[in-house]
Amino acid sequence: MCKECGCGIVGEVGINGQPGGQVSSPLVHDHDHDHDQLHDPPHPHGHDHGTPPHTLALHQAILEKNDRVAERNRGFFKAKKLLVLNVVSSPGSGKTTLVQKSAEALTGRLRVGVIVGDLATDNDAARLRSAGVPVVQITTGTVCHLEADMVAKAMSQLPLDALDVLVIENVGNLVCPATYDLGEDLRVVLLSVTEGEDKPLKYPPMFHSANVAILNKIDLAAACDFDREKALANLGKVSHHAEVFELSARTGQGMDAWCAFLVQRHATLRQGSQLGCLS
Amino acid sequence: MHEVGIMMNTLEAAEKAARTSGATHIHELRLRVGRMTGVVPEALEAAFEVVRQGTLAAEARLTIERVPASCWCGRCQEEFVSEDLLSECPRCHELSGELRRGLELELASLEVS
Numbered sequence: 001m002c003k004e005c006g007c008g009i010v011g012e013v014g015i016n017g018q019p020g021g022q023v024s025s026p027l028v029h030d031h032d033h034d035h036d037q038l039h040d041p042p043h044p045h046g047h048d049h050g051t052p053p054h055t056l057a058l059h060q061a062i063l064e065k066n067d068r069v070a071e072r073n074r075g076f077f078k079a080k081k082l083l084v085l086n087v088v089s090s091p092g093s094g095k096t097t098l099v100q101k102s103a104e105a106l107t108g109r110l111r112v113g114v115i116v117g118d119l120a121t122d123n124d125a126a127r128l129r130s131a132g133v134p135v136v137q138i139t140t141g142t143v144c145h146l147e148a149d150m151v152a153k154a155m156s157q158l159p160l161d162a163l164d165v166l167v168i169e170n171v172g173n174l175v176c177p178a179t180y181d182l183g184e185d186l187r188v189v190l191l192s193v194t195e196g197e198d199k200p201l202k203y204p205p206m207f208h209s210a211n212v213a214i215l216n217k218i219d220l221a222a223a224c225d226f227d228r229e230k231a232l233a234n235l236g237k238v239s240h241h242a243e244v245f246e247l248s249a250r251t252g253q254g255m256d257a258w259c260a261f262l263v264q265r266h267a268t269l270r271q272g273s274q275l276g277c278l279s
Numbered sequence: 280m281h282e283v284g285i286m287m288n289t290l291e292a293a294e295k296a297a298r299t300s301g302a303t304h305i306h307e308l309r310l311r312v313g314r315m316t317g318v319v320p321e322a323l324e325a326a327f328e329v330v331r332q333g334t335l336a337a338e339a340r341l342t343i344e345r346v347p348a349s350c351w352c353g354r355c356q357e358e359f360v361s362e363d364l365l366s367e368c369p370r371c372h373e374l375s376g377e378l379r380r381g382l383e384l385e386l387a388s389l390e391v392s
Binding site for chain 1: 285
C-alpha cells in the first residue's frame with residue numbers, strides 16, 4: 001500500500017507470472033495473532049470495561065513494517081557480499097536499457113542479476129533474459145512502487161551466490177518509490193535529456209534520496225535543446241551529495257566511468273565484509 | 280485517493296497498540312508529518328473520515344503536527360529552517376544536504392480508555 005497515492009488497496013502481486021501473495025494490503029497478511037487481537041472483531045461484550053482514559057506514547061514510524069523488512073534484506077545482501085542498486089526514474093528514461101548495457105559491459109568483471117518491477121507484462125524481463133541476464137519480473141498489479149517484502153520474495157528465484165551485483169529496477173514513477181527502502185546499497189535515479197532540465201526541482205524527494213544521479217540519453221541532447229549546465233545546477237541543488245554520471249546507455253558514451261564506479265564500489269564492499277569477518 | 284493508504288496503516292497500528300494496552304476506545308490520534316514527506320495533512324484528514332468507520336477510533340479526533348524541515352549547516356554549526364529542498368543556509372549561503380527534520384511520518388501518541 002502506498003502512502004502517496006493509496007494504490008494497492010487490492011490487487012495481486014505476481015513474481016515471474018506466479019501469484020506472489022497480496023503483499024501490500026494491510027487487510028491481508030500472513031502473521032498470526034491472538035483471538036483478542038483480531039483486526040475487525042465482533043464486539044465481544046454488551047458493556048464497556050476498557051481502561052481509565054490515558055495517553056499511549058508510541059512514536060512509531062508508520063512505514064515501520066517496510067523499513068524492518070528492508071533492514072533484513074540489507075543484512076542478507078551484506079552476508080552475500082552483493083552490491084544492490086535500486087534504480088528509479090519516470091517511465092521511459094531508459095532504466096532497462098541502462099541495466100542491460102551495464103550487465104553486458106561488466107561481463108568478466110561483475111556478474112549482474114536483476115529484479116524488475118512493472119504494473120503488468122514481463123516485456124522488460126524478456127528483454128534482459130534474451131541478453132543472458134538472470135532476471136525475475138515482479139508484476140505489481142495496481143501498486144506503483146516496489147516494497148521490501150516483494151524484493152525479499154523475488155530474490156529467492158535468483159542464483160544469488162553466483163552474482164556480484166543485484167539491480168532492482170523499480171516501477172517507473174518519480175513519486176512513491178522514494179519512500180520505500182528496499183534494503184539497497186545505492187539508490188540510482190535516472191534523468192533523461194528528453195525530460196527537461198527541471199525534473200529534479202519538480203520531484204525533489206526522489207532526487208534528494210538518491211546516492212547516484214545518471215543523466216541518460218546524452219546523445220540526444222542537441223536534438224532536445226537540452227541545457228546541460230542548467231540540468232546539472234538543478235541536480236546540484238536538490239541532490240548535491242549524489243555522484244553524477246552523464247552517459248548514453250544506447251551508444252555506450254560515458255558507460256566506462258559508470259561501470260568503473262560499480263567495480264570500485266563492489267571491491268570496497270567485499271573488502272569491508274572481509275574486514276568485518278576478521279574483526 | 281491520496282493518503283488513504285497511510286491512514287489505513289496508521290489505524291492498524293493504533294488499534295493494535297490500544298488493544299495491547301487493554302483499551303477499548305481511541306479518543307485521539309496524534310500524528311507528526313514532516314514537510315518533506317509529500318504527505319498532505321488535509322488529504323489525511325479526509326481519508327481518516329472514511330477509514331475510521333468500524334474501528335476503535337470511529338469517534339476519535341485526529342491531530343496532525345506539521346514538522347517543518349530543517350537542515351544543518353556545517354559551516355555555521357547551526358540548524359536552519361528550510362522551506363523547500365533548495366536548502367541554502369541563510370547566513371553563509373552554503374548549500375546543505377543534511378536534512379535534520381522534515382521526513383517524520385509518525386504515530387506519536389494515542390488517547391485511549
